[in-house]
Amino acid sequence: MAQYYVTYTDGSEQHIPxxxxxxxxxxxxxxxxxxxxxxxxxxxIGVLSIVRMPEPSQFKAVTG
Incomplete structure (x- = not known):
């Protein structure tokens, strides 16, 4: 399931799976x-952005 982060124009945020x-x-x-x-x-009204975050199974390890 995806995770969405909603940012509002008043600076508040909401996490919605x-x-x-x-x-x-x-x-x-x-x-x-x-x-x-x-x-x-x-x-x-009042929504600044809605960002879909990658699902945890899609995260990739960074090595360097």
Whole structure:
């Protein structure tokens, strides 16, 4: 499952685990889903960014 970090214009942040996120234009908010079911909603107003972090299994070790 992916991890999303939402940053708001007031400087606050929120961590949301979900498979996908999409913008619901008719409702004016972002919808985070897991297994096709909505798990979280974030209003469009005040969102600065939504960043998807790699899943832990995708992390690579750095050697040098």
């Amino acid at each position: 979900a498979d996908k996120v999409h913008f619901a234009a008719d409702d004016g908010h972002y919808v985070f889903t897991t297994s096709g079911e909505p798990t979280a909603f974030t209003p469009r």
